[in-house]
Each structure stands twice: as C-alpha cells, then as structure tokens.
Amino acid sequence: MYNGRNSRKIISITAFILLLSMVLLGCTNATNGSAPKSDEDNMLKIAWPRDVGEMNPHIYNPSQLFAQSMVYEPLVSYQEGGELKPHLAESWEISEDGKVYTFHLRQDVKFSDGTSFTAEIVKKNFDTILKNVEIHSWLGFISKVGRTDVIDENTFKLTLTEPYYPTIQELAVVRPVRFLGEAGFPEDGDTSKGVVEPIGTGPWVLEEYKADEYAIFKRNENYWGELPKEEKIQVKVIPDAETRVLAFEKGELDLIYGEGVISLDAFKQLESTGDYETSISEPVATRQLVINSTKEQLSDERVRQALHYGFNKEALVEGITSGYEEKADYILPTNLPYTKGNDAKVIDYDVEKAKSLLDEAGWTLPKGKTVREKDGQTLEVELMYDSAESIQKTMAETLQAEWGAIGVKLNIVGVELTEQIQRFKDNKFDINFFSNYGAPYDPHTFLNIVLSKGFGFNEAISAYPNKDELMKQIAEVPKTTDEEKRQQLYSSILTSIQDQGAIIPISYVKKTAIYQKDVTNFTFPANRDEHPFTGISIEQ
Amino acid sequence: MGTYIFKRLISIIPVFLLATFLTTGMIHLSPVDPAEAYLAAAHIQPTDEILEQKRHEFGLDQPFLIQYVNSIMKICQLDFGISYVSNKPVLDEVTLRLPATFQLALGSIVIAVLVSIPLGFLAGVKKNSVIDHFSRILSFLGASIPSFWLGYLFIFFFSVKLDLFPVEGIGTWQHLVLPSVTLALPLIAIYTRLLRASVLENLQQPYVLFARTRGINEKTIMAKHVLRIAISPMITGLGMNLGKLLTGTIIVEAVFSWPGFGRYFIEAIFNRDIPVIQCYVLIAASLFILSNLLVDLIQMYIDPRISRKEGQQQ
Numbered sequence: 001m002y003n004g005r006n007s008r009k010i011i012s013i014t015a016f017i018l019l020l021s022m023v024l025l026g027c028t029n030a031t032n033g034s035a036p037k038s039d040e041d042n043m044l045k046i047a048w049p050r051d052v053g054e055m056n057p058h059i060y061n062p063s064q065l066f067a068q069s070m071v072y073e074p075l076v077s078y079q080e081g082g083e084l085k086p087h088l089a090e091s092w093e094i095s096e097d098g099k100v101y102t103f104h105l106r107q108d109v110k111f112s113d114g115t116s117f118t119a120e121i122v123k124k125n126f127d128t129i130l131k132n133v134e135i136h137s138w139l140g141f142i143s144k145v146g147r148t149d150v151i152d153e154n155t156f157k158l159t160l161t162e163p164y165y166p167t168i169q170e171l172a173v174v175r176p177v178r179f180l181g182e183a184g185f186p187e188d189g190d191t192s193k194g195v196v197e198p199i200g201t202g203p204w205v206l207e208e209y210k211a212d213e214y215a216i217f218k219r220n221e222n223y224w225g226e227l228p229k230e231e232k233i234q235v236k237v238i239p240d241a242e243t244r245v246l247a248f249e250k251g252e253l254d255l256i257y258g259e260g261v262i263s264l265d266a267f268k269q270l271e272s273t274g275d276y277e278t279s280i281s282e283p284v285a286t287r288q289l290v291i292n293s294t295k296e297q298l299s300d301e302r303v304r305q306a307l308h309y310g311f312n313k314e315a316l317v318e319g320i321t322s323g324y325e326e327k328a329d330y331i332l333p334t335n336l337p338y339t340k341g342n343d344a345k346v347i348d349y350d351v352e353k354a355k356s357l358l359d360e361a362g363w364t365l366p367k368g369k370t371v372r373e374k375d376g377q378t379l380e381v382e383l384m385y386d387s388a389e390s391i392q393k394t395m396a397e398t399l400q401a402e403w404g405a406i407g408v409k410l411n412i413v414g415v416e417l418t419e420q421i422q423r424f425k426d427n428k429f430d431i432n433f434f435s436n437y438g439a440p441y442d443p444h445t446f447l448n449i450v451l452s453k454g455f456g457f458n459e460a461i462s463a464y465p466n467k468d469e470l471m472k473q474i475a476e477v478p479k480t481t482d483e484e485k486r487q488q489l490y491s492s493i494l495t496s497i498q499d500q501g502a503i504i505p506i507s508y509v510k511k512t513a514i515y516q517k518d519v520t521n522f523t524f525p526a527n528r529d530e531h532p533f534t535g536i537s538i539e540q
Numbered sequence: 541m542g543t544y545i546f547k548r549l550i551s552i553i554p555v556f557l558l559a560t561f562l563t564t565g566m567i568h569l570s571p572v573d574p575a576e577a578y579l580a581a582a583h584i585q586p587t588d589e590i591l592e593q594k595r596h597e598f599g600l601d602q603p604f605l606i607q608y609v610n611s612i613m614k615i616c617q618l619d620f621g622i623s624y625v626s627n628k629p630v631l632d633e634v635t636l637r638l639p640a641t642f643q644l645a646l647g648s649i650v651i652a653v654l655v656s657i658p659l660g661f662l663a664g665v666k667k668n669s670v671i672d673h674f675s676r677i678l679s680f681l682g683a684s685i686p687s688f689w690l691g692y693l694f695i696f697f698f699s700v701k702l703d704l705f706p707v708e709g710i711g712t713w714q715h716l717v718l719p720s721v722t723l724a725l726p727l728i729a730i731y732t733r734l735l736r737a738s739v740l741e742n743l744q745q746p747y748v749l750f751a752r753t754r755g756i757n758e759k760t761i762m763a764k765h766v767l768r769i770a771i772s773p774m775i776t777g778l779g780m781n782l783g784k785l786l787t788g789t790i791i792v793e794a795v796f797s798w799p800g801f802g803r804y805f806i807e808a809i810f811n812r813d814i815p816v817i818q819c820y821v822l823i824a825a826s827l828f829i830l831s832n833l834l835v836d837l838i839q840m841y842i843d844p845r846i847s848r849k850e851g852q853q854q
Binding site: 050053054059060061062134135137138193194210211212213214236237238239240242243246247249250252416417418419421422423425437445448449452454455 | 573577587592695703708794796797806
C-alpha cells in the first residue's frame with residue numbers, strides 16, 4: 001500500500017530536486033564567488049602557501065620574505081652575479097680599516113605616506129634593530145655595530161667594532177635591515193612587538209588583508225623608482241600544492257612561482273599542455289650530502305670519495321628532478337660572489353674507482369656477501385632525509401641502490417624537517433641532506449656555519465687533517481679588507497672542504513615559475529628572498 | 541536533571557588537567573626543541589644567544605612541573621599564552637579562525653542530516669529496492685574514499701572542469717558547497733546505515749503491528765512512530781561525531797584553503813607552537829565532552845525512558 005502509491009511521488013520529488021539543483025548550479029556558473037571582472041583588471045593573482053604575515057620589516061616568522069620585500073627596501077640591492085648595487089643609498093664609502101661605512105642616501109625617496117626618507121629615519125630603524133641584538137645576531141654585522149650616526153640629512157654613518165667585509169652584502173637581505181616610516185613606529189619605538197602601520201618606501205603598499213585568506217598590494221604612487229605596470233597584486237593563501245595547481249588550471253591564479261611550491265610532476269604536466277608559460281631560475285643553492293667524518297666508517301677520506309664516485313649524479317638529478325635541477329660540481333653555486341675560483345676536483349661517476357677506493361681503505365667484500373666488511377664490522381651507514389620532501393626521499397632511495405652495488409649498506413630514515421635540523425646540529429647523523437642559504441647570504445654565511453660549533457658542519461669535518469688551518473682561514477675571511485686576498489682565501493677554503501669529501505654536491509636547486517600566457521616580463525630576482533614583480537604585467 | 545548536567549560539566553576539569561599534562565609532556569618527549577623549530581621556520585640561523593633568549597621567552601628553560609602548573613594557572617584565567625610564531629594571544633588567533641571552522645562543520649552536518657535521514661529511512665523501509673542499493677553504494681564510497689582525495693576530485697570535476705564552484709577561499713555560499721559535501725560524505729555513510737538498521741529493527745517491533753491493527757495510517761506509523769524512535773541511535777552517532785567533525789575539518793580546510801582553525805593547527809604542529817597546540821587540544825576535548833552531553837540531553841527529550849533511568853540512578 002505504502003510502496004506502490006508513493007514510489008511515483010518519490011520519483012517526481014527526486015526529479016524536482018534534481019531539476020532545482022541544475023537550475024541553482026546553472027546560476028552559480030555566472031557568479032562563482034570571484035570578484036567581478038572590472039575589479040580584477042590590472043590585478044595579478046598569485047598563490048602562496050602561507051599567510052603573508054604581519055608587514056613588519058624587523059621581525060621574522062610568520063612574515064613572508066617576498067611580501068616584506070614588496071613594501072620595504074634596503075640600502076643596497078643584490079643583483080645578478082653577486083653585484084651589489086646602490087638602492088636607497090646612492091653611494092657609500094668604507095674606511096681603510098674596514099670599520100666605518102658612510103652611506104649617501106638618495107634624496108628623492110618618499111615613504112608611502114609621503115614623508116621623506118632621511119638619515120634620521122635610517123638611524124631610528126637601525127637603533128630599533130640593535131635593541132634586540134640577540135634575535136638578529138645571526139646576521140654577522142649586527143653584533144659588530146658599535147654606533148650609528150646621522151652626519152647630515154642624507155648621510156648616515158655605521159661604525160663597526162671590527163672589520164667585517166660582508167656588511168654591504170648583508171645590508172641587502174630582506175630582514176631585519178629595511179626601513180619603516182616614522183608613522184609606522186609604535187609609541188615605545190619597539191617594533192619587535194608590532195608596527196602601527198606598514199609604511200615603507202617600496203613599490204607596493206598593503207591595501208587589504210584578511211588573515212589566512214589573501215592580501216592585496218597596490219602600487220605605491222609615491223615610489224621613487226620606475227612604477228610597477230600592474231596596479232594590484234593579490235596574494236591568495238593556498239596551503240595545499242595540489243589545490244594551487246587546480247586553482248591555476250581554472251584560471252583563478254595568474255602565476256605560481258617559488259621553490260618547491262608545486263611538485264615537479266605537476267610543473268612538468270602543466271608545461272606539457274603548452275597552454276602556459278614556464279620559467280626556471282639560475283641556481284639558488286646547492287643540494288648537498290654532508291658526510292659525518294666523526295663516524296668511524298666515514299672517517300676515512302677514501303670511503304667518502306668512494307661514495308662520491310659511486311653514484312650516477314647526472315642520472316639521479318635528471319631522473320628525479322626531470323632536469324629541472326642541474327647536476328652540481330661544486331658545493332656552492334658559482335653565480336655567488338667569490339665562488340668562481342673553486343678548484344675542487346670534479347668527480348664523475350666511476351664505479352670501479354669507488355670499489356678500488358673502498359678496497360684500499362680495507363673494506364673488502366667477503367665471498368657470498370653483499371656488504372663490505374673490515375675487522376668484522378660491516379660498512380653500514382644511515383642517511384637522514386626530510387620525510388616531507390619527495391625529492392630528498394627519492395634521492396635517498398636511489399642512493400641506497402647505487403651504494404648497495406658497491407657494497408655499502410645504506411639505511412635511510414625519513415624525519416620531520418625540524419627533527420632533521422635538530423639531529424644535524426646535535427651531530428647525531430651519518431649522512432644528511434643540506435642546502436646552503438643562497439643569495440645574498442652566501443658564501444660567507446655558509447662558511448660561518450662551517451666555522452661555528454653546534455651547526456653540524458664543524459663536527460662533520462672533524463676528521464680533516466687540516467681542520468685547524470681551515471678554521472683559521474675561515475675566521476680570517478670576513479676581516480680581510482683586501483679584495484684579492486679574500487678571493488684567494490675563499491678559493492682555497494672551498495676547494496679544501498670539497499676535496500676531502502665530507503660535503504658532496506648533488507644538484508643546483510632552482511626556482512620554478514608557471515604563468516598564464518598573458519603574463520609578460522616575468523624574471524626571477526637575483527636575491528633569493530626578493531619578490532619578482534618588478535616589470536611584470538598582464539597583457540590586456 | 542540540573543544536578544546531572546552540573547556533574548557532567550564538572551567532569552570537564554579532570555579531562556582538562558589530563559589534556560594539558562599530555563600536551564606538555566608530549567612536547568617534552570619530542571626530539572625537537574620548540575625554540576629551534578621557531579628559528580627554522582623563520583629562516584634564522586640558530587645561534588646560542590637567540591636560542592637561549594627564545595627558550596627563556598617561551599618559558600622552556602623552567603622545569604617540566606613548573607611549566608605544567610603555569611599552563612594550568614593561565615588556562616584557568618582563560619589565558620592560553622602568546623603564540624610563538626605570531627606573537628599574538630592564542631585566544632585571539634583561535635577565536636578569529638573558529639567561526640570559519642564552525643561554519644564548515646555546520647554546513648556538513650546540515651547536508652549530512654538532510655541526506656541521511658530520508659535516505660536511511662527509505663533504505664530501511666524499502667529494503668533491497670533501488671534506493672537501498674544506492675544508499676549502500678554511497679555509504680561504501682563515503683566510508684572508503686579519503687577526504688583529501690575526495691576534495692581533489694570535487695575540485696577537479698566541479699570547479700576546474702564544470703566551472704560551477706570556486707577552487708578555494710571563503711565568503712559566498714558557493715565556497716561552502718564543496719568542502720561541506722566533502723566533509724559530509726563520510727558522515728552520510730555512517731548515518732544512513734545506522735538509520736537503515738534501526739528502521740529495520742523497529743519495523744519488527746510489536747508496536748508497529750499494534751499500530752497497524754489499530755488502523756493507524758501507514759504514513760503516520762512511519763513518521764510519528766518508527767522514525768522518531770529509529771532516529772535515536774543516529775543522534776548518538778551524530779553527537780559522537782560532532783567533536784570528530786570539528787577536528788576532521790583539518791584536512792578539508794587545507795585542501796580547500798579554508799581559513800579555519802584546523803589549518804592553523806597544522807601549521808602550529810610544524811612550528812612546534814606549543815600554546816596553540818595546547819589550546820587546540822583543550823578546545824577539542826571540551827567539544828567532545830559538550831557534544832556528548834548535548835546528545836544525552838536530546839536523547840532524554842526524544843525518549844523519556846532514558847531520563848527516567850537517569851532519575852532512578854540518582
């Protein structure tokens with residue numbers, strides 16, 4: 001009774017609901033939630049994995065470097081090939097003893113609120129930073145600043161307590177040495193707890209911001225340099241890489257760029273459609289293997305060299321990164337300052353050589369076994385990788401197979417990034433992945449962590465017979481005022497570190513960008529942390 | 541009744557104490573120092589001075605018990621501390637993001653209830669019919685497809701290919717559809733089967749036969765008697781899932797870039813932002829307790845026999 005009569009009714013209700021849904025869905029097609037076209041004209045839409053954070057030039061997490069660099073500017077800018085060019089400072093002089101830096105500031109610079117950029121505000125910013133010297137002490141020159149002086153309205157003097165040549169290079173970093181306008185300072189002047197308003201001299205001004213959703217930057221009409229072509233840039237916060245790709249495919253984004261922001265597979269797939277433009281940057285860092293020479297099996301240079309000879313680097317990089325990274329011959333990319341003179345021996349794949357080196361070191365392969373032994377001990381080592389990074393994981397697996405073939409048993413262990421850093425620092429590793437800091441931090445920052453205890457490197461190279469000499473040289477570099485001597489020192493240090501095999505270069509890491517066909521003039525900045533929006537435009 | 545509610549509310553206290561203890565303890569067991577994690581996330585080279593300063597700032601240089609007692613004292617004053625990452629009060633950060641999560645959870649509950657009640661009921665009443673098979677397939681899919689995968693599929697088909705909904709973000713009802721449905725499908729799978737089983741069981745009960753012999757209209761029997769009683773296990777299920785639902789938004793929020801609490805929590809875990817993790821655990825724990833309490837109260841209202849039982853126990 002119930003069944004028969006009602007089934008027709010149910011069918012008709014279902015049909016009605018379906019019809020209604022179709023109508024509703026049809027409506028949504030027209031207004032799918034995005035802003036009307038007129039609002040989007042002249043606005044470049046990009047995605048970023050995290051919220052841009054507070055636009056404060058003097059703090060770190062959670063502020064995103066690229067966004068800070070859109071609003072705030074440095075005295076000196078880092079350009080292609082490591083060239084340091086005038087930016088907010090028109091020119092500078094360095095005293096002979098390398099301690100006094102006098103900067104002549106540009107006179108036509110205004111903050112986004114119309115106030116002038118003067119030596120007074122430069123000093124105020126520096127003094128604020130120096131109030132929290134501990135937190136900024138990682139940046140070498142900060143802890144060496146003795147005093148800051150205003151000479152006249154457009155001249156600012158920085159006096160160091162000891163000579164430190166990378167000062168100019170470090171002034172090009174994104175934080176904390178960029179400049180906030182007077183009205184941005186809180187009443188107590190301490191910006192470490194926040195700023196009143198993000199007022200900078202940069203080409204962009206933060207116009208609208210919704211935490212975890214998006215930030216819209218508009219062109220700074222007061223900008224002293226060439227005005228950006230685009231009026232606005234919207235940064236959408238999309239934490240998931242796959243969603244970023246889907247949003248891009250749908251046309252909700254104009255550009256995706258950065259390091260590892262989308263998987264290389266996705267990049268390759270999008271590129272293969274031919275519907276989009278792609279771009280790959282110059283090397284920004286070197287992916288390295290750090291071999292802990294304090295571990296007994298790895299203390300012999302011949303074993304470390306054998307590991308270097310024992311894997312096909314070219315095939316590994318080509319296979320895993322589809323050629324988007326480049327096989328690396330040196331531990332630092334050669335487009336960084338002072339890295340060109342690295343004479344380290346380039347090591348090519350040579351299995352026989354690897355085997356003979358191991359034999360020479362006393363690690364022989366007993367009959368019927370697959371792992372080499374010496375004095376009853378097996379040649380077994382562990383490689384630690386960041387479990388969230390698919391490239392490291394795949395490389396680890398490949399190395400396991402490659403080294404297995406020369407009789408080295410490689411155990412691979414995936415850990416969370418924070419744990420990887422911690423274990424590296426605590427010297428609790430056999431082999432670890434690492435990549436250097438890139439521009440504008442290197443090469444001096446890389447050498448600095450090799451010099452300092454407690455970062456993993458200093459300990460990792462403990463078995464080097466010339467370690468003390470190396471450390472002395474590394475300590476000497478930043479104090480050297482003679483350019484030629486500096487280059488000599490860098491060449492000798494980098495060559496020696498690499499030749500003894502505790503740091504093996506694998507590949508040069510690059511940034512990728514993919515953009516819609518109407519986006520033109522995209523170029524990667526030379527500074528790894530800077531924004532790439534200068535000159536970019538969307539063809540109408 | 542009042543005493544019962546009061547007793548249940550009081551039981552939150554030991555759960556709070558235990559949750560705080562566990563979170564503080566787990567952080568101590570983790571091999572990663574939160575100060576190091578903070579610096580790594582900020583791309584700062586960790587020198588000894590900064591580490592020391594950060595540890596002191598976070599209160600991590602104090603013994604475990606003091607840290608534990610301090611957190612308890614602060615939580616009692618509704619002070620969840622300052623986020624290590626953003627430097628802002630955790631409570632402000634959380635209250636800013638909770639509404640979005642609630643919106644998503646509510647959206648999916650509404651969808652789940654609207655779909656599973658008629659579907660489960662009809663599947664039970666018309667056993668082995670087309671609708672029963674359909675509900676079985678839907679439940680099978682809902683229970684077996686992981687949320688994140690389902691999310692990608694929805695985005696791919698309904699957003700990229702058919703251009704019906706936006707891929708990500710929040711603001712309009714269109715933004716809410718895909719994430720809510722993604723979150724609702726596993727719930728629909730459970731509730732539909734629960735209701736179906738319950739309806740089938742109730743149809744065998746003497747009261748149905750009795751009602752029929754009394755000549756009561758079949759529709760009335762179904763709607764006023766069977767459904768009303770059969771729905772009870774489903775409400776229990778719903779209540780038990782309420783807390784789970786709020787914590788379950790984590791993945792869906794990440795996939796759909798939904799600016800909610802779950803996504804914020806994931807970042808907090810990666811950054812070892814202890815105050816945020818602690819606050820999340822406490823909120824999740826109290827939501828579980830409160831939702832269970834709410835379910836019990838609704839059960840009592842629907843089925844007065846339960847309330848009488850409670851009365852007898854007291």
